């Protein structure tokens with residue numbers, strides 16, 4: 001029940017007598033509505049984490065690479081010479 | 094942008110496992126707090142792949158599992174005996190109450206609706222002015238803003254037929270209770286990433302310092318949990334304790350301050366009963382006086398006698414990480430996801446259900 005999944009904001013509209021910003025968020029094919037009330041600075045094109053119909057966080061693009069860079073950063077510990085072949089392609093970094 | 098499937102890359106997972114093996118020199122016990130992480134660890138076979146020096150124990154992090162039995166009985170009572178449309182998240186439906194579960198109440202004619210979001214419950218209340226709508230608002234800090242928001246919306250619209258049956262549980266006080274339990278030996282924690290998304294990391298610094306345990310705020314994909322384990326391990330092996338954030342693509346140090354505002358507009362902290370564990374001080378949310386009219390327990394004032402748990406169910410020890418599901422005499426025998434005796438067998442984030450589905454330990 002604590003599932004929260006990231007998706008991309010496709011459009012934003014106003015509801016509840018224009019007091020509430022709602023977004024259409026696409027999760028790889030499925031589109032669902034999510035409230036943007038907790039993310040005033042989220043806009044079309046942003047990736048957001050959605051939980052029970054509410055967007056709770058923007059995915060931070062710079063930070064998103066850290067999991068892939070972490071092993072390289074601590075690479076001085078061991079022989080990680082072939083780490084590159086396991087890393088996803090670097091485009092978009 | 095990398096946002097989901099990239100964190101499931103098996104090759105990179107192997108790199109992480111190799112690095113974990115290279116780093117470990119002695120026995121360590123690490124608790125993952127959140128049921129979503131338990132699910133990920135068991136489902137992806139990570140537990141078996143870790144070096145044997147590392148023991149993962151599974152924490153109390155499943156709100157469905159810790160919602161008090163008495164509150165489930167209350168929800169069933171409201172749905173059956175009052176003119177109430179009871180709305181709930183799907184995974185509450187098969188959690189055993191003392192006489193029946195919500196699904197069985199539905200079969201007996203109760204109007205019980207499974208919703209994806211509490212905001213839908215407000216719409217239902219608006220569309221059915223002649224009926225009362227109660228939302229069964231369970232959840233951790235992650236879910237509290239959405240539940241609070243439903244109350245704010247209902248308040249704004251002046252709806253008098255909407256209320257919530259709240260069972261909110263807070264994670265850091267539970268971590269403290271688990272550390273202080275003498276039967277437990279925990280060397281380090283993976284903290285629940287989505288809880289921190291809302292509340293930030295501040296509460297973990299004193300916890301880490303006072304108890305001398307590394308705490309790493311961790312996500313849910315296989316690479317997230319592996320990186321989290323490696324980060325805890327590196328601290329342990331270097332004899333350090335501190336708070337680190339593995340899940341920085343989602344979790345900001347200060348959390349989501351808008352969401353916090355929403356929560357504390359509606360709720361205040363109170364002591365809370367955890368099913369299987371008992372009362373933990375300051376570990377829940379109650380509606381503030383201003384929003385009392387939306388509190389289902391006050392509105393209906395139902396007193397329901399406390400009922401005992403199934404005598405064979407050791408869910409309390411499971412949720413405190415003292416025992417593993419397969420150590421329960423009923424695991425996979427009388428207790429199965431189709432016929433759960435205790436809550437951890439119900440939700441896919443409950444430790445018993447995760448082991449049942451994925452570990453191959455249960456005879457199906």
Ligand code: SF4
Pocket residue numbers: 405406407408411418421422423424425428429433434435436437438445
């Ligand atoms: S296997 Fe079933 S009976 Fe045993 S602890 Fe888990 S939920 Fe309770």
